[in-house]
């Protein structure tokens with residue numbers, strides 16, 4: 001099974017030697033001005049650099065190929081042939097409409113075919129797609145499709161629940177609203193009993 005070494009696809013922090021182009025810092029200064037504040041006041045002087053580094057982190061998924069996390073599989077599972085599920089996986093993303101935070105949790109399940117993968121890898125796939133500009137529907141589909149395409153399972157089920165700051169903090173300003181999306185593939189799509197079983201295991 002794969003190790004959890006820090007360079008094993010981790011997407012934490014921006015590189016210490018990250019060079020921030022002037023145009024990026026200038027764009028942040030412009031945005032600060034647009035917000036109504038003064039980018040030259042003391043508290044905001046280092047903000048363009050911080051924001052630029054933060055966005056490299058929010059977008060770390062662009063440098064990640066999530067399918068690579070599923071390349072190390074193993075088939076010695078003692079005859080186990082039931083659902084494998086990770087639930088309550090926290091994640092954050094940003095909506096592509098307003099660049100506002102999307103904060104939520106995912107449940108990812110599959111019914112293995114002839115191979116399984118280390119469980120942390122399912123969360124890595126989620127983060128690889130979440131750390132991009134997203135809509136929740138696409139994020140859900142990408143995670144499910146990636147597992148379907150690379151693990152050759154009998155079924156995949158992904159359910160994502162998330163809160164969108166573009167709805168809670170601006171626009172319609174409706175706090176507490178959660179959006180739920182799901183994608184069912186293979187037996188979870190075709191067989192009612194299997195779908196009910198996986199949704200029950202997920203807590204729905």
Ligand SMILES: Nc1nc2c(ncn2[C@@H]2O[C@H](COP(=O)(O)OP(=O)(O)OP(=O)(O)O)[C@@H](O)[C@H]2O)c(=O)[nH]1
Pocket residue numbers: 095096097134135136137164166167170171172
């Ligand atoms: N379907 C979907 N919609 C999203 C997602 N993230 C944000 N949105 C919504 O996409 C819509 C964009 O609508 P627009 O009318 O173009 O933008 P807007 O004028 O800012 O809309 P309001 O948010 O209603 O003020 C908004 O209703 C957002 O809440 C997402 O992941 N999926």
Ligand SMILES: [Zn+2]
Pocket residue numbers: 095096097098099100164166167
């Ligand atoms: Zn939005």
